[in-house]
Amino acid sequence: MKYQMIADTLYFYFYGDFDNLKICNLKQICIDLIENYEPAVVKMDFEEVSFIDSTGIGFVLARYKQLKKMGSELIICNLSRTNQTLFHMSGVFQIIAYERNGVKL
Secondary structure, three states: OEEEEEOOEEEEEEEEEEOHHHHHHHHHHHHHHHHHHOOOEEEEEEEEEEEEOHHHHHHHHHHHHHHHHHOOEEEEEOOOHHHHHHHHHHOHHHOOEEEOOOOOO
16 A cells, blocks of 8 residues: 545555455554544545455445544545446445546555
8 A cells, every 4th residue: 555645635545455454454554644644535546456355345434434533535536347336336435435537646
């Protein structure tokens, strides 16, 4: 994972598989970055992610709840067609915005 802060937006760039093993390594790092930067918006870029499992969906929902408590917004960016279908079927897009072509690192 890479990240950058631009103005009031924190960008996370994920790659590879977004599964239980990856989440175990990233969870606390992401929580701490959000708490330290206190961004108005967090954009999670999944362009380089090949696979997402239910743990990955749970991670996104947990960050949404963390940000909502702070009055901040979460936006999911650049999902593959397969991963976009997975997020859609899980109902995530009912509460979290989606966009293509976020800011690149």
